Amino acid sequence: MSSATDTQPLVSLTGLSKTFDLSPPLLNRLIERKGRRTLRAVDALNIDIPRGKTFSLVGESGCGKSTVAKLVVGLHGATSGSITFDGTDLTRLAAADRGAFRKRIQMIFQDPYASLNPRWRVRDIIAEPLRSFGITSSKQEERAEVGRLLEMVGLSARDGEKFPHEFSGGQRQRISIARAISSKPEFLVCDEPTSALDVSVQSQVLNLMRDLQDELGLTYLFISHDLAVVDFMSDYVGVMYLGRLVEAGPAEQIFAAPEHPYTRLLMDTVPDISLGRRDRAPAIGEVPNPITPPPGCSFNPRCPLATQRCREQSPALAARSSGTVVACHAVTGEPAAGSRPGAGGAAGTGTGTVAQRQPERGVA
Amino acid sequence: MALEASPQSRLTAFLKSDLFYRFRTSYVTVAASAVTVFILLAALLAPWIAPHDPFDVSTLSLWDSELPPVWAEGGDPRFLLGTDNQGRDVLSAILYGSRISLAVGFVSVALAMVIGIVVGLVSGYFGGAVDAFFMRIADVMLSFPTILVALLVSGIVRGALPREMHDSAALIVLVFAITVTTWVQYARTVRSSTMVERSREYVYAAQLVGRKPFAILFSHILPNVMGPVLVIATINLAMAILIEATLSFLGVGMPPTNPSLGTLIRVGNEYLFSGVWWVVIFPSLTLVALVLAVNLLGDWLRDALNPKLR
Numbered sequence: 001m002s003s004a005t006d007t008q009p010l011v012s013l014t015g016l017s018k019t020f021d022l023s024p025p026l027l028n029r030l031i032e033r034k035g036r037r038t039l040r041a042v043d044a045l046n047i048d049i050p051r052g053k054t055f056s057l058v059g060e061s062g063c064g065k066s067t068v069a070k071l072v073v074g075l076h077g078a079t080s081g082s083i084t085f086d087g088t089d090l091t092r093l094a095a096a097d098r099g100a101f102r103k104r105i106q107m108i109f110q111d112p113y114a115s116l117n118p119r120w121r122v123r124d125i126i127a128e129p130l131r132s133f134g135i136t137s138s139k140q141e142e143r144a145e146v147g148r149l150l151e152m153v154g155l156s157a158r159d160g161e162k163f164p165h166e167f168s169g170g171q172r173q174r175i176s177i178a179r180a181i182s183s184k185p186e187f188l189v190c191d192e193p194t195s196a197l198d199v200s201v202q203s204q205v206l207n208l209m210r211d212l213q214d215e216l217g218l219t220y221l222f223i224s225h226d227l228a229v230v231d232f233m234s235d236y237v238g239v240m241y242l243g244r245l246v247e248a249g250p251a252e253q254i255f256a257a258p259e260h261p262y263t264r265l266l267m268d269t270v271p272d273i274s275l276g277r278r279d280r281a282p283a284i285g286e287v288p289n290p291i292t293p294p295p296g297c298s299f300n301p302r303c304p305l306a307t308q309r310c311r312e313q314s315p316a317l318a319a320r321s322s323g324t325v326v327a328c329h330a331v332t333g334e335p336a337a338g339s340r341p342g343a344g345g346a347a348g349t350g351t352g353t354v355a356q357r358q359p360e361r362g363v364a
Numbered sequence: 365m366a367l368e369a370s371p372q373s374r375l376t377a378f379l380k381s382d383l384f385y386r387f388r389t390s391y392v393t394v395a396a397s398a399v400t401v402f403i404l405l406a407a408l409l410a411p412w413i414a415p416h417d418p419f420d421v422s423t424l425s426l427w428d429s430e431l432p433p434v435w436a437e438g439g440d441p442r443f444l445l446g447t448d449n450q451g452r453d454v455l456s457a458i459l460y461g462s463r464i465s466l467a468v469g470f471v472s473v474a475l476a477m478v479i480g481i482v483v484g485l486v487s488g489y490f491g492g493a494v495d496a497f498f499m500r501i502a503d504v505m506l507s508f509p510t511i512l513v514a515l516l517v518s519g520i521v522r523g524a525l526p527r528e529m530h531d532s533a534a535l536i537v538l539v540f541a542i543t544v545t546t547w548v549q550y551a552r553t554v555r556s557s558t559m560v561e562r563s564r565e566y567v568y569a570a571q572l573v574g575r576k577p578f579a580i581l582f583s584h585i586l587p588n589v590m591g592p593v594l595v596i597a598t599i600n601l602a603m604a605i606l607i608e609a610t611l612s613f614l615g616v617g618m619p620p621t622n623p624s625l626g627t628l629i630r631v632g633n634e635y636l637f638s639g640v641w642w643v644v645i646f647p648s649l650t651l652v653a654l655v656l657a658v659n660l661l662g663d664w665l666r667d668a669l670n671p672k673l674r
Contacts (some may be wrong), residue, residue, distance in 0.1 A: 183573065
């Protein structure tokens with residue numbers, strides 16, 4: 001079991017869910033007798049992120065990672081559950097009270113070509129949060145601050161005069177980072193910040209993000225599908241599949257001894273991470289349609305270990321002796337099925353990243 | 365916005381720009397803009413360059429009526445393009461007429477653009493019931509031929525106004541009729557571009573720092589949807605001039621006492637078969653040249669601003 005937390009996590013998501021209504025318009029439903037259709041993008045997610053640490057969410061496209069990012073920063077409203085930031089539940093805040101938290105929670109976006117307004121000069125892009133939050137009081141102060149931010153992310157203060165199209169993808173992502181840290185936030189949500197970049201540029205941007213974390217004491221929610229990147233950045237990792245967390249825990253533990261068959265499938269697809277000798281359990285197929293998820297464990301159609309129970313009953317997250325949590329009948333069902341010798345050594349490092357989960361509700 | 369570029373460097377930057385290069389290398393476009401600028405200048409400077417004042421009845425003389433152009437037999441050097449049945453100088457009438465045609469065109473395009481942009485931005489950004497409301501109105505407008513709506517509008521306004529006000533209100537009625545029928549195009553274009561832009565990440569970034577929807581609409585989205593709007597505006601300028609001419613030709617536009625190009629064509633049309641061809645041909649040629657030139661400019665602008673054709 002993970003040790004008791006001595007400090008409160010900066011961010012904690014409790015039972016966070018988001019359902020999108022994809023129903024056809026009322027008239028079509030009445031005339032064509034079509035039913036309502038909903039997509040459960042995020043399903044009862046429980047995550048704790050300690051101050052100054054990086055929590056990474058990984059998973060394939062369409063598993064709800066980016067929806068989590070948008071929920072946390074408030075671009076989407078949660079269907080149920082809570083997002084607690086420094087003791088305050090953001091989902092119950094009135095829009096007017098959210099202002100103070102906007103300053104403290106910022107976001108780095110995936111596409112550096114879409115995240116900077118092509119018609120704005122870089123200095124105006126970076127100064128927008130400063131102006132909106134009223135951080136700088138004069139034009140001179142604003143210019144000095146923009147210059148300082150640009151230099152902080154490895155660009156020159158004179159680059160502020162240019163337009164975004166004059167920069168490369170990596171430089172644009174640096175501008176995006178400068179904008180995100182301009183309001184001196186404590187918490188940054190990074191939605192695949194390097195997936196649009198060349199590999200050589202990726203490492204520069206990641207190093208910059210780690211340096212800034214040390215320098216400014218930032219807490220990251222890092223979203224990625226690239227396990228090499230996640231390995232480099234993370235203190236804690238959560239693996240998502242079809243909107244649910246299937247495995248989570250300290251990064252070194254997850255990478256050293258992945259237990260959930262889906263996590264192992266992900267690890268198997270990465271050729272250049274050495275994970276030691278493992279029996280490769282071949283898993284095939286693609287992510288099912290999230291509108292009509294399979295009954296039972298949503299991974300069962302692809303799982304090499306699937307049994308009859310997996311097709312009927314959805315597994316709940318269960319704490320492992322190694323400090324991680326796993327939602328899998330095959331791993332947690334039989335005693336010691338998935339635990340590995342030596343894995344317990346990591347238990348002390350876990351600071352209660354993943355809250356104990358309430359019993360699962362059935363899948364619709 | 366400190367550090368403004370000096371006008372000098374702005375000019376050199378423009379002269380070096382891609383847009384100017386594309387302009388310079390397209391001879392048709394250069395010719396079209398020359399024609400447009402020529403007609404614009406002539407119309408603007410009409411009170412100074414026109415040889416006669418067609419509205420000053422005291423200078424008219426019936427002795428001068430129906431004189432042919434100078435180069436024809438019986439032409440009078442005082443009247444370069446001849447005179448009409450009242451003895452009015454056709455050249456001067458064209459200069460003053462294109463003033464009215466261009467004024468109607470520019471004002472109605474500007475009004476339609478402002479209305480269309482605001483409606484399009486709001487519909488595209490907020491979606492839902494707001495969008496449905498405005499777009500149903502737009503559908504209704506689009507289901508009628510433009511000229512029919514314009515006739516209807518001017519008919520209703522004329523019916524509502526006392527007779528003696530018809531002539532003085534003619535200009536406003538025309539502008540109103542054309543605006544009402546053309547704003548839909550801007551609204552539709554801006555709406556669809558806005559729907560694309562609103563889900564781009566720079567808009568999310570602005571939302572995250574707490575910018576209000578209207579601030580985002582006008583400072584972030586508007587500059588990014590202006591390209592297609594300018595193209596439509598140019599092409600619609602030609603169309604507005606044509607609608608004005610059509611309405612005036614049909615007799616619901618400008619009165620003969622204050623003629624636009626369309627009115628001149630209508631009035632001159634009646635003399636065509638009596639051999640007095642110059643009264644109708646010269647205003648028509650001016651209208652054709654103006655509309656063609658503006659249309660060519662619009663086509664060029666559309667291609668120049670379309671990144672897919674680069």
